[in-house]
Amino acid sequence: MIYQNERAIYMKIADRVCDDILSGKYQEDERVPSIRELAAEYEVNTNTVLRTFDILQRDEIIYQRRGIGVFVSPGARHKIRIARKHEFRQHELPEFLRRLRLLDMTIDDVVKAWNETKDSKDEAGTT
Amino acid sequence: MIYQNERAIYMKIADRVCDDILSGKYQEDERVPSIRELAAEYEVNTNTVLRTFDILQRDEIIYQRRGIGVFVSPGARHKIRIARKHEFRQHELPEFLRRLRLLDMTIDDVVKAWNETKDSKDEAGTT
DNA sequence: TTATGTGTCCTAAGTAAGTAAGACACTGCA
DNA sequence: TGCAGTGTCTTACTTACTTAGGACACATAA
Numbered sequence: 001m002i003y004q005n006e007r008a009i010y011m012k013i014a015d016r017v018c019d020d021i022l023s024g025k026y027q028e029d030e031r032v033p034s035i036r037e038l039a040a041e042y043e044v045n046t047n048t049v050l051r052t053f054d055i056l057q058r059d060e061i062i063y064q065r066r067g068i069g070v071f072v073s074p075g076a077r078h079k080i081r082i083a084r085k086h087e088f089r090q091h092e093l094p095e096f097l098r099r100l101r102l103l104d105m106t107i108d109d110v111v112k113a114w115n116e117t118k119d120s121k122d123e124a125g126t127t
Numbered sequence: 128m129i130y131q132n133e134r135a136i137y138m139k140i141a142d143r144v145c146d147d148i149l150s151g152k153y154q155e156d157e158r159v160p161s162i163r164e165l166a167a168e169y170e171v172n173t174n175t176v177l178r179t180f181d182i183l184q185r186d187e188i189i190y191q192r193r194g195i196g197v198f199v200s201p202g203a204r205h206k207i208r209i210a211r212k213h214e215f216r217q218h219e220l221p222e223f224l225r226r227l228r229l230l231d232m233t234i235d236d237v238v239k240a241w242n243e244t245k246d247s248k249d250e251a252g253t254t
Numbered sequence: 255t256t257a258t259g260t261g262t263c264c265t266a267a268g269t270a271a272g273t274a275a276g277a278c279a280c281t282g283c284a
Numbered sequence: 285t286g287c288a289g290t291g292t293c294t295t296a297c298t299t300a301c302t303t304a305g306g307a308c309a310c311a312t313a314a
């Protein structure tokens with residue numbers, strides 16, 4: 001039985017946007033899809049995306065220009081990396097290992113999965 | 128920036144109870160703390176814990192006896208393990224590795240953390 | 255200037271989650 | 285029998301989230 005239930009769509013979208021900045025899909029000072037476009041992509045109301053952008057702007061990840069669009073702030077990528085790494089070490093990793101241990105599993109299972117996904121990437125990169 | 132925001136306290140409590148069944152804190156056919164006790168422990172309203180027990184009973188993890196208490200169902204531990212393992216392989220592990228990769232980290236960081244927490248447990252078990 | 259696409263704001267509504275406080279029914283025990 | 289502890293249920297209220305639909309302000313290009 002799994003009971004996680006994370007709601008707040010606008011928060012999840014914020015996380016996705018950060019993902020895309022980290023991965024380089026959105027470069028710094030580059031334009032992000034418009035509120036209406038993102039609302040269509042995620043199939044939510046424009047107000048929901050608006051709330052996403054509210055907190056992203058509050059955290060200086062993006063900046064909005066009335067009538068033009070939304071852009072990635074300079075230094076956003078680095079800022080996200082720092083925050084994510086901290087969160088990872090402090091919470092995600094310990095929680096992950098805790099759940100791993102609760103299932104009597106070992107790190108080998110994780111390493112194996114890592115190598116498998118890594119292999120598929122190598123194949124794409126090679127040849 | 129981390130935007131997770133998982134609400135629904137009653138779901139988190141359900142997860143905690145399952146943790147405690149997995150770890151052996153609550154044995155099968157053994158009594159679980161009363162609704163009022165758990166409400167006090169987690170500092171929530173009794174109705175919130177009631178909702179937790181509603182879904183745990185629906186999933187046959189527990190059974191309630193009016194006037195007596197709440198008990199762990201026979202086979203609950205096994206049932207939770209199956210569900211958790213499935214969830215782990217299907218979602219938690221892939222998502223974990225994805226986030227790891229987004230941070231340009233490698234599996235070595237995870238192995239290291241695993242060994243460290245494992246060491247501290249070994250010390251407690253030995254001598 | 256006008257049209258279009260953008261961000262911004264508003265009101266209205268519904269749902270889920272959580273709290274609060276109390277009442278009732280059942281069980282075991284003194 | 286009476287009491288205490290339990291699960292159960294009810295009503296009322298607040299808050300956060302999400303949707304819906306529309307309106308306005310601004311910037312750019314035709």
